[in-house]
Amino acid sequence: MERKFKARCIDLETAGVNIIVLNKRDAEDMDLNAMDRVGVSVNDNEVMCVVDLTDTFVPPGTVGFFEEAYTQVNACDDDIVSLRPKDKPQSIQFIKQKLNGATHTDAEIHEIIDDLMKEELTDVELTAWISSIYIRGLSKEETVSLTKSIVDSGDTLNLHANAVFDKHCIGGVAGNRTTMLVVPIIAAAGLTIPKTSSRAITSPAGTADSMEVLAPVSLGKDDIESIVNRVKACIVWGGAVNLAAADDKLIRIRHPLSLDPRGMLLASILAKKKAVGANHVIIDIPVGEGAKIKTRKEAEELARHFNDLGDSLGMNIHSLLTNGDHPIGAAVGPAIEAREVMRILKGEKVSPELREKSLQLAGILLELGGVVGEGKGRDAAMSLVDSGKVLEKMKQIIGAQGGDPELRIEDIIIGPHSETVKSEVSGRIEHIDNQGISSVVRNAGAPVDKAAGMYLHVEEGDKVDVGDPLFTVYARSERKVDQAVEVYNERKPVRMSRIILEALH
Amino acid sequence: MERKFKARCIDLETAGVNIIVLNKRDAEDMDLNAMDRVGVSVNDNEVMCVVDLTDTFVPPGTVGFFEEAYTQVNACDDDIVSLRPKDKPQSIQFIKQKLNGATHTDAEIHEIIDDLMKEELTDVELTAWISSIYIRGLSKEETVSLTKSIVDSGDTLNLHANAVFDKHCIGGVAGNRTTMLVVPIIAAAGLTIPKTSSRAITSPAGTADSMEVLAPVSLGKDDIESIVNRVKACIVWGGAVNLAAADDKLIRIRHPLSLDPRGMLLASILAKKKAVGANHVIIDIPVGEGAKIKTRKEAEELARHFNDLGDSLGMNIHSLLTNGDHPIGAAVGPAIEAREVMRILKGEKVSPELREKSLQLAGILLELGGVVGEGKGRDAAMSLVDSGKVLEKMKQIIGAQGGDPELRIEDIIIGPHSETVKSEVSGRIEHIDNQGISSVVRNAGAPVDKAAGMYLHVEEGDKVDVGDPLFTVYARSERKVDQAVEVYNERKPVRMSRIILEALH
Known part of the structure; x- marks a missing residue:
């Protein structure tokens, strides 16, 4: 039973759910309760929304849209929109099957992620899915399917290069700002490395927070493509671009309980790499008491899973277990870490452990890229830094992203x-x-x-x-x-x- | 960091979560994001609310309250309220431990249910808990703790009787309207049976829906106590009274995925019985292809769990496996089932299987209550029906609940x-x-x-x-x-x- 309503936009924003408001008389008429799903469409594009009820806030015949909902439905005040009660999507059955211990098919996982992207699944349903994956696990085949469906859920970068390099760090180590050193080294050697990074969630600084001190990091897909095609590299915030889009929606559910089922963690990381087109990736896994991965055994298992999954996805993955016992750099905090990176690039003898780790990581990428022979990468990376070419490349990246390439270290506040x-x-x-x-x-x-x-x-x-x-x-x-x-x-x-x-x- | 705000009430109702609306400038100032928790208080009574954000809907300095929130906080327009960011409750750690396979202590379960009642747990956290219980299970001790904490979460009935009788049916059988026959038989024999029933969720009629054709069923605790103390029985809707209050909140999460972990199902049912003070309870477990419980083995296991749990709770539980293959009564639907019950009470020879099943169930309760000796209950129940005393008792119940005791069968629409x-x-x-x-x-x-x-x-x-x-x-x-x-x-x-x-x- 479809019914027409007049739209009214409400300036209210809730996190990630499309909320509409119906007068109780209309809701009763359509046999709808609070929290029920309805399909809302202006033209042909139907969007799933969730119902809130009111006696007086909107009159009968009018539907109120919260911000997420009117953005997605693309409705403005006084537009005529159609509402129809929606059945639950079939993917709910798949979720129930995972709760009962079943293994998903590739098609099932794609359907769950599709429904997630169409906002057809509620938080309750998604949490049940992620909880059951946390307890029941994902097979290798399920993890491959999940990775591919997360890639399919968003944009992918179109770059001129065939060989695309990337790095990722599992995190948990203070002052570990290697990305801002590795990326300009690799690009200075002529390789392509389109780096998307995250902001801090529980740490004092993410790479995106730190890079933002030097240049804008909230760039869209077109800008990123044009910058990387021009200067071979970027260091941007992954949250501003629609790569691996499903991942953000999954993280919203995983975050409150730190629910990081291994298969989903692997899929989440590799989907982001695959979406930028990376085919040579190093994964830095810090191990130690204060790091995210506490034991060598755990780290080795994770590394093996990364490498195996890479094989199945046609990606060349090198996992590296690194010392994660203590802070790597002397500086901790967004601006002070950016300053430390610029000091190292200028040849100052600060944070020697951060410098050495970055040279070693970059060295492996240079070897993978065939720039130098095996065992010669670390020294080649050092020569590039010492020559001033890496500082020059970093300035190009900063300039290309819209920052001031001539910013003086003393001016970083x-x-x-x-x-x-x-x-x-x-x-x-x-x-x-x-x-x-x-x-x-x-x-x-x-x-x-x-x-x-x-x-x-x-x-x-x-x-x-x-x-x-x-x-x-x-x-x-x-x-x-x-x-x-x-x-x-x-x-x-x-x-x-x-x-x-x-x-x- | 506590801050004062002016309250504004908004006529918007969402299901079961306390939502407040903050201007983005205030939110930034207090380092709050959409979906964060805050403690809101007018006087000393602090209530957990969840934050939505707005640019213009409320100005800085004002906090908007959705209906659930202003009801709970007890705030009116222009009241001054205090907001402070809230840490996550400790029970989230217990939920994480259950995900990891731990067994809860009694104190942990009570704390989770307390936090649930204080609205301190989000849907994501609750779903993770229920999903992990679904997969990991609950021990007998955990189930006892859960039952007791659900009882403690709401009101309990204060009745004059020492021996209180009750019945429950697992459901799934069409036309199975035994409650409306068993309750007046038991009360006609002088025993006390305060029956709370549910409305239909997935079936065409619940006992409360059917009884409502004859009399009001949405009665509060005081009314129920006075009615039962006067006429020994009632047949009311459980949803209108605050017994086993946590159960409704759990069902809201369990319903969308039919997540019915056995321990939680047992606790949910027995908590409602314990909250009315019942100490002699029969559980009707229909078994059959079309019923909720499909096999004899499953039913026997469930029955054993009910009886064991009853022992631990000091309740005398009799579980009965009944034939649940096909509809029991000829009438299916709220009004037509109410009519069928009244016809049987008047001695008409309709729905013989429904009549016989009700006599047998009532008979067991009469034997448990010591009204007649073992093996004599069924015939005693029949004599009471045949004597007209049961019809008389049903009219008393209808009248006590505010219905018309002289309603004619022909007038049921x-x-x-x-x-x-x-x-x-x-x-x-x-x-x-x-x-x-x-x-x-x-x-x-x-x-x-x-x-x-x-x-x-x-x-x-x-x-x-x-x-x-x-x-x-x-x-x-x-x-x-x-x-x-x-x-x-x-x-x-x-x-x-x-x-x-x-x-x-």
């Missing part, structure tokens, strides 16, 4: 308030904890405040005397600085080795 | 349009399928249209000739009658035994 915390004892730095450092920097205001951050003056193994500076924390206000130092004192992420472990009275 | 479908062949009725019958009656308009229904003129095993009436369908319009007959012709729920099974050419 950090702080302006700061406090340097000094050692109260003599001894050796035994351990610096990633999660503790992240928590201090988030309390200083990062990632929302890009100028908030921390600079570590010590590394693990360093000897310190009483009064030696351990780190400096930067924030927008004294209050934020104090708050960050308070969190430091609670968590003590910089740990000294002690001789007397405990004094008993 | 059925139809008014109808069509009688006749047999096109001679033979014997081999099978009558519950689900097919339900579908026909729903297509006639039940349960929304109480006057829609079906009367079966035949039972399984009956011999019929060409032209003998099989059933009559009733509906509000000719169109609805046609639609129901069309569904009958598609599904053919009344099946004849055939001699030639197939003709091959």
Whole structure:
């Protein structure tokens, strides 16, 4: 039973669900309840919406649209729209089957992802699906299908190059800003590397947050294609471009409970790489107490899955287990990390571990790309950096994305308030904890405040005397600085080795 | 960081979530995103709400409340309310642990149900919990804890009687209106039976829908207590009273995917019985192809779980496996079933199987209540019906609930349009399928249209000739009658035994 309504747009935004508002008299007439699905169309394009009810907010004969809904339906005030009650999509049966332990066919997974993209599945249905995948797992074939259907759900880049390179880091390590070094090295060697990155969710800075200090990162598909075809590389925010579109919708459900079923995590990462056309990819898997992957065994298993899945997808994947025990760079926070990267590119001897890791990762990509022979990649990468060509390439990328290529390091705003915390004892730095450092920097205001951050003056193994500076924390206000130092004192992420472990009275 | 806002109430109703609307400038200032949780309070009573965002719908400094939210917060236009960002409740950790296969402690289950009642858990979190219970299961101890915490989440009845009787049917059998016969029999024998029933969700009629034809069923706790203390019984809608309140919130999540984890199903049913104070309960478990429970084995297992759980809860539970292969009564639909019940109470010889089943169920309760000795219950129940005392008791119940005790059977409105479908062949009725019958009656308009229904003129095993009436369908319009007959012709729920099974050419 289809009925016509007059549209009214309401400036209300809820996260990711198309909400429409119906007068209760109309709803009763159409046998609709709150939360029921209806198909809404202006012309032929039908969009699934979810019903809210009202006595007076809209009169009978009018349908109110929340922002997501009127954008998708493309309806304006006083347009005539058609509503019809919608049956549940068939993919709900597939979800029920996964709850009961079945294995999905390729067609089933594509249908679920299609329905997800058409907003035909509610949060309850999606959560049940992801929860059952979390418990029941996905086979390799299911994971391949999921990857392909996520790629199909969005745009893909059309680049001139045949060989396209990419890198991904599983995350969890503070100051690990390798992407902003690896990308210009690879492009300086003449290879193509269209890098999309994420913003911080639980960390103090994502690559996109940090790069945004130097240049705009919210670029569309056309801009990205033209930039990469011109300068061989970009470093942009993946959220502004419609690649692997289904992934964002899945993450919205996975995020609140950190529900990261392995098959879905693999599919999510590789779909983003496949959507940019990458065929040579290195995956950086930091392993350690404070990283996302805690044990060597877990990391090896994950690496094997990445490599296997790459084979099935026709991608050449190199997974690398890296030391994820402690922060890699001295700088932690969006702006201060961008500054550290520019310092390294200019040849300053800062954050040696970050520099060395980046050279090694870039070296492997150079070898995969046939630029140099096996075992010669790391030194080739260093020569490129030392020659100034990488700095030049980074300036090209910054300029191509709309930033100022001549921005001076001194003009990157950090702080302006700061406090340097000094050692109260003599001894050796035994351990610096990633999660503790992240928590201090988030309390200083990062990632929302890009100028908030921390600079570590010590590394693990360093000897310190009483009064030696351990780190400096930067924030927008004294209050934020104090708050960050308070969190430091609670968590003590910089740990000294002690001789007397405990004094008993 | 707490901030004060001016309240504005918005006449918008969404199902079961407290939504507030904030101007984006305020949200940014408080570091809140769409879908974040905030604690909202007028005085001391803080309520968890979920944030929607707007540019213009409310100005900075004002917070808009959807209907659920302003009802719970108890805020009116221009009241000053406090908002503060809320951390996620600890019960989310327990949910994650269940996803990972852990067993809940009693305290954990109580905390999850408490947070559910305080609206502190989102649909995503609740669905993840229920999905993991569906897959991982609940131990007996967990099921006991869940039952008790559901009881604690709502009101409980205070009745004068010490021994309180109850019955429950797992459902799935058309025309199975035993409750409206068992309850007045038990009360006529002087026992107390406060019956709360459900409305139809997927069936053509629930007991509450059918009883509502004779008397109001949406009664509150105080009314129910006073009625039961006066006439020993009631037959009311459970949805109007706040017993086992958490159950409704769980069902909202379970319904879309028919997610009925066994432990949760058991807890849900027994919590409602415990909340009315019942200590002697019979559970009717219909078994058969068209019923909810398909096999004897499944039914026996369920019965054992009910009885075990009853022991742990201090309730005397008798589970009965009954024949659920085919419709029990001849009448299917809210009004026509109410009429059938009244006819049986008046001594008419209709629906013999429904009458006999009700006498047997009532008989067991009479024996449990010590009214008669073992094996004498069924006949005692029959004597009570034959004496007219049960009809008298039913009239008392109808009157006590606010209905007309002298309503004449002829005044119960059925139809008014109808069509009688006749047999096109001679033979014997081999099978009558519950689900097919339900579908026909729903297509006639039940349960929304109480006057829609079906009367079966035949039972399984009956011999019929060409032209003998099989059933009559009733509906509000000719169109609805046609639609129901069309569904009958598609599904053919009344099946004849055939001699030639197939003709091959």
